[in-house]
Amino acid sequence: MALIEPRTLKGFRDYLPEQMIPRERLIETARRVYRSYGFLPIDTPALEYAEILTGKGGDESDKQLYRFQDHGGRDVALRFDLTVPLARFVAQYSNDLGLPFKRYHIASVWRGENTQRGRYREFMQCDFDTIGVEHIAADIEVGCVIHDLLRAIGFEEFRVRVNNRKLLTGVLEKLELAGKLVPVLRAIDKLDKLGADKVAEEIVREAQATPEQARAVLRFANLRESLPKDAGDDALIAALREHARGNERAEAGLAELATLVETSRKAGLPAERLQIDLSIARGLDYYTGTVFETVLGALPSIGSVCSGGRYDNLAQLYTKERLPGIGASLGLDRLLAAMEELGMVEKRRASASIFVPFFDAARLADYLTLCARLRKAGFGVEFFPEPKKLGAQLKYADRRGFKVALVLGEDEWKNGTCQVKDLAAQTARSVPQSALEHELALFRG
Amino acid sequence: MALIEPRTLKGFRDYLPEQMIPRERLIETARRVYRSYGFLPIDTPALEYAEILTGKGGDESDKQLYRFQDHGGRDVALRFDLTVPLARFVAQYSNDLGLPFKRYHIASVWRGENTQRGRYREFMQCDFDTIGVEHIAADIEVGCVIHDLLRAIGFEEFRVRVNNRKLLTGVLEKLELAGKLVPVLRAIDKLDKLGADKVAEEIVREAQATPEQARAVLRFANLRESLPKDAGDDALIAALREHARGNERAEAGLAELATLVETSRKAGLPAERLQIDLSIARGLDYYTGTVFETVLGALPSIGSVCSGGRYDNLAQLYTKERLPGIGASLGLDRLLAAMEELGMVEKRRASASIFVPFFDAARLADYLTLCARLRKAGFGVEFFPEPKKLGAQLKYADRRGFKVALVLGEDEWKNGTCQVKDLAAQTARSVPQSALEHELALFRG
Numbered sequence A, B: 001m002a003l004i005e006p007r008t009l010k011g012f013r014d015y016l017p018e019q020m021i022p023r024e025r026l027i028e029t030a031r032r033v034y035r036s037y038g039f040l041p042i043d044t045p046a047l048e049y050a051e052i053l054t055g056k057g058g059d060e061s062d063k064q065l066y067r068f069q070d071h072g073g074r075d076v077a078l079r080f081d082l083t084v085p086l087a088r089f090v091a092q093y094s095n096d097l098g099l100p101f102k103r104y105h106i107a108s109v110w111r112g113e114n115t116q117r118g119r120y121r122e123f124m125q126c127d128f129d130t131i132g133v134e135h136i137a138a139d140i141e142v143g144c145v146i147h148d149l150l151r152a153i154g155f156e157e158f159r160v161r162v163n164n165r166k167l168l169t170g171v172l173e174k175l176e177l178a179g180k181l182v183p184v185l186r187a188i189d190k191l192d193k194l195g196a197d198k199v200a201e202e203i204v205r206e207a208q209a210t211p212e213q214a215r216a217v218l219r220f221a222n223l224r225e226s227l228p229k230d231a232g233d234d235a236l237i238a239a240l241r242e243h244a245r246g247n248e249r250a251e252a253g254l255a256e257l258a259t260l261v262e263t264s265r266k267a268g269l270p271a272e273r274l275q276i277d278l279s280i281a282r283g284l285d286y287y288t289g290t291v292f293e294t295v296l297g298a299l300p301s302i303g304s305v306c307s308g309g310r311y312d313n314l315a316q317l318y319t320k321e322r323l324p325g326i327g328a329s330l331g332l333d334r335l336l337a338a339m340e341e342l343g344m345v346e347k348r349r350a351s352a353s354i355f356v357p358f359f360d361a362a363r364l365a366d367y368l369t370l371c372a373r374l375r376k377a378g379f380g381v382e383f384f385p386e387p388k389k390l391g392a393q394l395k396y397a398d399r400r401g402f403k404v405a406l407v408l409g410e411d412e413w414k415n416g417t418c419q420v421k422d423l424a425a426q427t428a429r430s431v432p433q434s435a436l437e438h439e440l441a442l443f444r445g
Helices: A017-036 A058-064 A083-097 A136-153 A165-174 A178-188 A196-206 A211-221 A233-244 A248-266 A332-341 A361-376 A390-400 A410-415 A433-439 B017-036 B058-064 B083-097 B136-153 B165-174 B178-188 B196-206 B211-221 B233-244 B248-266 B332-341 B361-376 B390-400 B410-415 B433-439
Strands: A047-049 A067-069 A075-078 A101-110 A122-131 A158-164 A274-276 A290-296 A306-311 A325-330 A354-356 A381-383 A404-407 A417-422 A427-432 B047-049 B067-069 B075-078 B101-110 B122-131 B158-164 B274-276 B290-296 B306-311 B325-330 B354-356 B381-383 B404-407 B417-422 B427-432
Touching: A017 A101, A017 A122, A017 A136, A017 A332, A067 B067, A083 A101, A083 A122, A122 A136, A122 A332, A136 A158, A136 A248, A136 A290, A136 A306, A136 A325, A136 B361, A158 A165, A158 A248, A165 A178, A165 A233, A165 A248, A178 A196, A178 A211, A196 A211, A233 A248, A233 A274, A248 A274, A248 A290, A248 B361, A354 A361, A361 A381, A361 A433, A361 B136, A361 B248, A390 A404, A410 A417, A417 A433, A427 A433, B017 B101, B017 B122, B017 B136, B017 B332, B083 B101, B083 B122, B122 B136, B122 B332, B136 B158, B136 B248, B136 B290, B136 B306, B136 B325, B158 B165, B158 B248, B165 B178, B165 B233, B165 B248, B178 B196, B178 B211, B196 B211, B233 B248, B233 B274, B248 B274, B248 B290, B354 B361, B361 B381, B361 B433, B390 B404, B410 B417, B417 B433, B427 B433
Parallel strands: A158 A274, A354 A381, A354 A404, B158 B274, B354 B381, B354 B404
Antiparallel strands: A047 A075, A067 A075, A101 A122, A122 A325, A158 A290, A290 A306, A306 A325, A404 A417, A417 A427, B047 B075, B067 B075, B101 B122, B122 B325, B158 B290, B290 B306, B306 B325, B404 B417, B417 B427
16 A cells, blocks of 8 residues: 655644644743733634635735635635634624623634745634723733733843824824825834835835825834934823824824823833834734734844734624724744744753653552652653663653653662652762652652 | 624534633643643644545545645645544654654544534544553553543542453454454444343344354453452453453453553552443444543443543554554543533633722722732732723622622722722722732632
8 A cells, every 4th residue: 555645735834842842831821821811711613604704804815715615515714813703703792791801812723825925824823802992991901911921921121012093093194194094004014124215115106195295204103213312202202292283083092102101101011111113003904093013122023923902893794883992912933933043942842850761660550659649749750651771761761851760670669769860960869769759849840 | 784694603613701711721631631641742734635634534534524625726624633643743753753752632623524413513632642652551551641630620430441452352253253343343332322132133233143143242241240249350350361261362452451450550540440341342443452431420421531542553554664552532522511510610701810990090000000919929810991880890790700809999099908809798808908919818820
């Protein structure tokens, strides 16, 4: 019989243990932080009726949908994000859920993207949102969650950049660019990458703006750079009052932005970790108020690792109920890539901390009894399931990154002792079996 | 614009928080127990080349596959289990993985099943396997994992039923039914449901056996019932020696079964929780040695909640390397249904334990500061993100199942105190804000 070649589809990945261990740890951290703020878990099906998913993310999204006919001839598709299913979900269960509804959702999504851009066709999203609340307190909380999340993951230096789409929109209205919102926002989003000149050209080209209008847009987006070097957000807010004056929308947006920054500061978020950035537009999204991006101090080039914002009406396609909300999404894959580059990922291929070789074949029940005792005391213990040569077993332990092995042979079983072997230092010492819980205290959990 | 009806596909489910909270807790318990034995996490794509998945689970599986053409015209399908992807995975990475390879995999699978049988088309599997080991120690460990898992979930009374396919096969060879293995095993599997008479009829009908052969099969499968009432597995093993005698395969199977049971006993697994059951065949599976099923003492009718067994050659379709293994799969949905029926699932719609209403609108930063302080101390704290009427906020907290609320109004902020409200008992007492960590110690985590 011919063998089938074992392979995966282009754009899809297997996760080996050394990739999956840090991935699981990151997801667990996100879950813990989301829960600590009262966000609740939900899940929705991978497959939905195609009509639920199409036309929500623009033509690009529709083209990328994995869409097909199921066994019953239904037109179905795999979800391409977690926001559209959330909208469908809150419309469907609005009576049961109660408002505000704070949910997190960590799950895979699928997009038939061009893999040449380094994109994957299956990836995990890690979203949290508060639905049904207009008050700025919900916006501030999102900033706090992002902050706590990055801290819990182990980052010290990062910046949550915040802006407000109302402020941006109002200022563009004042510049008589109201009808050109989308191309202007899209251009502004590229400031980091392209620089001011190219962005000005794009605004002229794509938004049919005059060079003067384009320059005015950039003066606004770069307002911070025109202030003294040590000017903080307070000075920036003061300067912004001038730009916003006379436009109701801009003034409202600035008031929200100012409250968000000032309250976050008073609540203990350090100024260097939450900062206004007028060049953040998130032009391709459906945001209507506060917008967030998050950049890592040590690796800004990787882009935003946690982004989000406020939207006015989440589920308008499915219900007449107006449901405002705010949320953000942790970029799991990007963050893991960054952590790997920054050496923050410990290379381990073991999930238990203690290794017990199977040395004396006649003592299987005794090994198992000892391992069970240690597990009960809270230790992770991997027992090698074959009485191979000790050297081969220790090599296995070493390759997997175990730090400690408990070697028990005929003599040890007779004496009630145990060789506690430090696999890194290649040292060992004899310990009474009865004292192991105490001796191994460092390796618990 | 016409609204789109928010609905899910037949056979697919949304998980609301009250369903998702116990679900996540169960998955976390499984992960913790698997890790404590050194099993490592992996993940594989939801979509695979169809040729990887077809022809592996029989015609029935092929018919149930969600199979379609992707954007590149590839013939692809959604995985229907986690065993076939594991086989493909170990064949693909055998050089990197090293043996033994102990993995767990917790992920969704899809089958276009007939939903009339109460089956779902999307469900989660929760598998663990040890690959590359022949030694019985790996089989014993699987029994220990199942035991620890059920205990960790909160079950006291359950039985891991164990049998050995070699013993069964050898005994059938002795009865000259070797060629009729599959229909006989399939019939034996129904003993619990149909009783001896119907099963005998099925063996005669489906395996073209004589009534004498059918009776002999049933005498074997019911051997325990012919022993004195208080006879344990030791007596059963002794009686089995007679049945196995003279057939090499049966004798080998019995020796494995006896070692498994006796060693597990010595290692501390209680006799009432691990027991030989000769009527377990798992006839539809590819098992070749030890087989496991697990029934709940309080709800045996729900069927096996954790099943598995040993197989000779996992990945023969993808590699010439012979890879034996053993593993089992936790029936997540079935177990959750059982736990709900047994009242083991706490009805909660909150993931934090402490609720803080937003009462004094002028004090937003103070509320946020206090909440941040408590989170830092390890408490889960949900802050209501709108300064609504206190009554409405407390009603929200009550519906969500919070037990304690911290009420802070103008007076409390002035005095540095806090009303700690017991939401169940409807009592409150005033506590200094500085003493909250101490006062709330019971609600940590």
